Amino acid sequence: MYTVVIPPDVRAQMERHAGAGLPNEACGMLLGTVDGSAYRVREAVLTPNRMESPVRFAIPDGDVLRAYQTAGERGMDVVGVYHSHPSSPAVPSETDAAYMELNPGAWVIYSGLDGRMRAWIRDGPIAEMHIQTGTDA
Numbered sequence: 001m002y003t004v005v006i007p008p009d010v011r012a013q014m015e016r017h018a019g020a021g022l023p024n025e026a027c028g029m030l031l032g033t034v035d036g037s038a039y040r041v042r043e044a045v046l047t048p049n050r051m052e053s054p055v056r057f058a059i060p061d062g063d064v065l066r067a068y069q070t071a072g073e074r075g076m077d078v079v080g081v082y083h084s085h086p087s088s089p090a091v092p093s094e095t096d097a098a099y100m101e102l103n104p105g106a107w108v109i110y111s112g113l114d115g116r117m118r119a120w121i122r123d124g125p126i127a128e129m130h131i132q133t134g135t136d137a
């Protein structure tokens with residue numbers, strides 16, 4: 001099973017970013033390292049939602065570039081994408097599922113509906129990842 005490891009402070013930043021973005025979806029990119037089936041997030045690059053929509057998100061191109069540059073400078077990779085669903089469960093929408101083919105890695109979704117954070121990965125079909133809040137897997 002795939003695991004995504006999220007440090008507690010990074011998780012708190014992601015949850016605050018979701019709240020600050022309301023009523024729209026919030027988004028960002030996750031930097032860290034991949035070790036087998038463990039995706040270790042070290043840092044979240046939280047960005048504006050270019051779509052300014054409660055049901056869609058897009059990370060501005062400049063922020064995507066900046067995330068890759070930051071990752072490279074710090075010896076990390078872009079390991080995933082983060083976004084919020086203000087009023088639906090933390091499961092990928094059909095649009096998300098399509099974008100998951102273009103942007104592989106861990107897709108972490110935070111639901112404003114129930115405050116749950118869930119993570120998904122496309123490995124053929126879409127599979128749910130185990131989220132571990134901590135620094136070690």
Ligand SMILES: [Zn+2]
Binds near residue numbers: 083085093109
């Ligand atoms: Zn979504």
